[in-house]
Amino acid sequence: MLRPVICVVLLVASVGAQSLPPGTPVVVRAVAPQYPDAANQARVSGTVRVEVEVGVDGTVASVKPLSTLPILRESALQAARLWRFQPGIAGRTTLTFIYRLESEGACLQKTLAHFSPPTTIEVGARMLPLRCNHCQPRPVIYEVCN
Numbered sequence: 001m002l003r004p005v006i007c008v009v010l011l012v013a014s015v016g017a018q019s020l021p022p023g024t025p026v027v028v029r030a031v032a033p034q035y036p037d038a039a040n041q042a043r044v045s046g047t048v049r050v051e052v053e054v055g056v057d058g059t060v061a062s063v064k065p066l067s068t069l070p071i072l073r074e075s076a077l078q079a080a081r082l083w084r085f086q087p088g089i090a091g092r093t094t095l096t097f098i099y100r101l102e103s104e105g106a107c108l109q110k111t112l113a114h115f116s117p118p119t120t121i122e123v124g125a126r127m128l129p130l131r132c133n134h135c136q137p138r139p140v141i142y143e144v145c146n
Contacts, residue, residue, distance in 0.1 A: 025121045026086040027132040028058065033079035033097045035113040039071045040101075048076035048097045054121065058087035072099055075113070091123035093130055 039045075048068040055061040063080045065073050076097040083095065096116040117132040 025054075025089050025091065025123075025128055025130045027083065027117070027130065027135055028086055029082070029084040030115060030117065030132065030135045031079045031082040032115055033072075033075040033099070033113045035099055036071060036075045039069075039075075039099065042071065043101055044069060044071050045099050045101045046072060048072050048099070050076050050080045050095045050097065052080050052083065052093055052095055054085045054089070054091050054093065056087065056090040058085045060084075061090075066094065072097075075099075079115070085121075089121070089123055089128075091121040091128070093118045093121040 033048075046069045049066040050068075051064045051066050052060045053062040053064075060081050060083055063077050065077065068076065076095075079097060080095050095118055098112075098114055098116065100112045102112065117135045118130050119132075120127045121130040122128075
């Protein structure tokens with residue numbers, strides 16, 4: 001009897017050193033979520049939007065789900081807490097995490113969890129562009145094969 005094999009690849013994208021105007025908000029670390037086992041087994045897919053409050057030190061001070069499926073919520077919140085931003089500007093931005101199921105070849109299913117890079121950050125009453133250079137989200141892939 002063949003047993004399922006689960007393959008896990010974790011994404012951590014980093015921004016390369018680039019010359020940007022001083023004070024330009026930049027994502028310096030982006031982390032894709034893990035696909036929850038319960039969601040995978042229940043074949044649940046969807047999108048989760050999370051608002052993050054960024055501290056002046058560049059860490060995520062707080063997270064709040066904006067739209068979510070309960071089974072995916074904690075995974076998205078955990079990933080959002082791991083993001084880092086260039087220190088110096090405190091503000092708010094929204095992260096979008098995408099969970100998708102696919103069937104492929106001999107595999108019973110392939111689950112993909114990734115993110116859509118944010119483009120703006122709210123600082124006070126202003127919206128500033130948010131750079132996520134080299135944040136090319138590669139999905140976290142879990143395969144269950146025969």
